[in-house]
Amino acid sequence: MIDLDLRYQTILLDAPAEGVLQLTLNRPDRYNAMTVTMFDELETAARAISVDRDVRVLVITGAGKAFCAGYDLDDAEELPSLSALGMLDRQEQAARALSAIRAVPVPVIAAINGPAAGGGMSLTLMADIRLGSPAAKFNAAFVRIGLSAGDLGTSWLLPRLIGPSVAAEIGFTGRVVGAEEAERLGLLNTLTADDDLLERTLAMARQICANSPGGIRMSKRALQANMEISSFAAALELENRGQALLTRCEDMTEALDAFKAKRTPIFSGR
Incomplete structure (x- = not known):
């Protein structure tokens, strides 16, 4: 049984409906940017959720105006000083966290309430279903900071979701994909209204919970x-x-x- 009273530093857990667990990225002052602590907490929470038979659907969203701005640039300042193996350890830690979310055995719905950039976009790809408000936008920003679009599963998941050619264009340019285009490409299952993202997400979650x-x-x-x-x-x-x-x-x-x-x-x- 998930302990909803357990306090995390970077995420919140809540049960908005029977069988539904909501995980909220909770660093709104930093646009929910990812840190080492967040990676640890995401992995820990995902593994606990995976063995809780009362959880039928997992919803992931962000606090405040963003879903997730990617890796926190304050944390990133130390990356050049790490050894090659130290950097590999850091990368694998992040990959384990996102892989653990994807491996949760129940459906994962991402309720994308705002920008999802870099690793934040990668996190949305770990979900089985994505709903987004008009404020949702996506940015595979890796190439814009000197890194590869082959990061945290994006090079494997994105081409399967929207096709290799469009995935390449988004990955090579690092451009922003708005909510309407994301729905047209299939990056979003559904584009909601401004004020009903979580309501629509919970309605879908309840529909799933009605099944075996x-x-x-x-x-x-x-x-x-x-x-x-x-x-x-x-x-x-x-x-x-x-x-x-x-x-x-x-x-x-x-x-x-x-x-x-x-x-x-x-x-x-x-």
């Missing part, structure tokens, strides 16, 4: 795993095992009975 917990978890596992395999046959094998496993769970029996009870005939020709 086991079915949702296995669906996420199949969707993620089958992005990484190289054959249709292997995808079918994974899907077959998942479906066979679910038929041995109580969730499936209960969900099927409930569906049958409220089903209306599609054809009425007899």
